[in-house]
Amino acid sequence: MHTGRAATRALLTAELGVTRATAGAVAAELEALGLIRVDTRPSGPSGAQGRPSHRLDVAPQGPVVLAAQVHADGFRAALVGLGGEIVATAPGSMTVPADPAHVLGAVVEAGAGLLRGSGRICLGAGLAVPSAVAEPEGTALNPLHLAWPAGAPVRDVFAGQIARVGILGPDGEPVASFVGNDVNVAALAEHRHGAGRGAQDLLVVASGHRGVGGALVLDGRLHTGSSGLALEVGHLTVQPDGRPCHCGSRGCLDVEADPLAFLEAAGRVPGPEVSLLEQCRDLLRAEYGDPAVKAAAHTLIDRLGRGLAGMVNVLNPDRILLGGLHRHLLDADPEALRAVVSDHSLWGRSGGVPVLACALDHNSLVGAAELAWQPVLDDPLAALGG
Amino acid sequence: MHTGRAATRALLTAELGVTRATAGAVAAELEALGLIRVDTRPSGPSGAQGRPSHRLDVAPQGPVVLAAQVHADGFRAALVGLGGEIVATAPGSMTVPADPAHVLGAVVEAGAGLLRGSGRICLGAGLAVPSAVAEPEGTALNPLHLAWPAGAPVRDVFAGQIARVGILGPDGEPVASFVGNDVNVAALAEHRHGAGRGAQDLLVVASGHRGVGGALVLDGRLHTGSSGLALEVGHLTVQPDGRPCHCGSRGCLDVEADPLAFLEAAGRVPGPEVSLLEQCRDLLRAEYGDPAVKAAAHTLIDRLGRGLAGMVNVLNPDRILLGGLHRHLLDADPEALRAVVSDHSLWGRSGGVPVLACALDHNSLVGAAELAWQPVLDDPLAALGG
DNA sequence: CCTATTTTGTTTACCGTCGGCACAAAGTCA
């Protein structure tokens, strides 16, 4: 079981590709474990012929997972139910000595507060970080925006705080902890509950603050490569003779298609009062009439499009989703971006890959929750029964 | 069952991750179907403690598949046994009106001749072509070197010739036909029987005549993307301000790191008497002392290394194999190439990806055979029993 | 030489998953 949306046993039968009997058994198991509730009431005249199906709803007071996202300015903790619904959420701002244990301690304490207030059972914990995460070590390789040391053992620290604060599962043990790159888990969330539903080969590219991140969801599973470092797409060359990048090359996507690059291209000086991404969004929405802004947008659309085309040639996805700045660039001129991708990808011209915007608010948060839900979906009994 | 080398039941147990009982059952099934032979004779003093294991050998006169490779100058047909052993092979040269049906008819007839001479049973047919192959249509999108029309329905034509000539399986029906890109299937062959054994995330890049091809083997399966067009890596930008490419961009790998680019960089005029690849190989072996040749080699090593680094950032493979010209460049200066890849891939510096040469002769041919063997490995009984 | 140990191969019993099937339930359609 790996799909989110399944409102009736009949839909389960179709989506899982099993018989009605098996789907019924799965539903019965999930109901017995308190994860879903079966609604047998007739839902009015459906118009369809045949016996009306029973709706399968996520249990209203059912279990949740603790999800969190950390970023440059602070963090956000949340409780997320089965199906990606955010049950409760709380922001937090970061204090100055922001070492991992400090930050994640505050994150987990915020989550514990949410849990106490909700009275829900917690089945796991997931964390999204703006850094590549090496597998299976669970270390953050480049948490630059957090000013954490490279290689920080984020999963271990997170698990340690979960144990210290005492986030306990049904078996009385501290719940399992999962850590992922923010774009990666956002891709997972979009695939399950957002604009990526049904895609078999989903490419997600996003730029939130600095740099560019990517993710690939293959057959419903996050593809992280042999050591978790796949889709580090920031260093594809998109601009011959471009500006130097810390990787040693020039014209990398990371420095040519992120919010700072856009503001500079538009001739604006980034202000400190609001995030780079918000400045970009406001510029694109309110001042797109300004020729300098429009030209900057098209410059970045060209660079981004070349990078996306390179990924299309290597990965051959069947859908592309854009987030952060890239999503705003797509909104500004969808046809221009799609044309660049098509023109520079060998087979894009024949057919073309759909390029869409991410659809979920807080997709990194929901995606972090999906990491924690995964073992429950894989084996509900083991995850709950003990 | 998806692995080639398994010389005893005990190794099967380990490689398949099952119990001895299951491995024994699998071996018994394969033996009953005539695919393998069990050698119970003691093989002399093994030195190891414990009961000596029975060797499982590929059946000496067992079934084969028909494999073929077409290229600019002609084709090669072969019979390949389980385990990738080439049982018999025959080259063929192409005549002038080289339309697909003509060429593939000759290919299949050559294969039929080999089959008659061998007295073996044929279980399938695989074909490697120097072109991207769209799935599931089985059409060749850019068979430029063959002067075939773009989008030629290669699989259907191949299957038609198989049926016309009458290559029949044990059930009396024409055998199943499979078509793949030559680098893709070569990667499959290297993973099963060559330098890619044991890799979980194998990237193969090669340049045989013109252009550059790539392939990825993930968990033992070829990764072809959503429509068969993944790893079309020829259009990654590796040279700012490089020469123009037919894709509309400049400095693509395709035109910066193929045999023609090397000969031009070395200041040589390609002669017509021998293939571009052979000219490159001879140049690198015999005249590497010539400063122009050495400089050209390092120019191409730099370009290739940048391209490989881009792929590493996107795909995060755990091993890279090089074929064709790239393999000769690696031989010429292994450390230089590995250094470029490390320096330009974000995480290459910490750890580094092994970069090795392909190990098999005729790896495209063996890979084409693997395509045809695949259904037998997946379900031996169904493939043979009827 | 005889026994203990180790590793391999085989046999048997058993368990869990899932498909096939029959049947019941609950609606629409004529």
Place this chain on the structure above:
DNA sequence: TGACTTTGTGCCGACGGTAAACAAAATAGG
């Protein structure tokens, strides 16, 4: 009201696999 269609459930059996006990064939060591 009866036929039809679709959904949900219970039952049986096939299949794939593990677990465990047993048998076989070598080495190790007194």
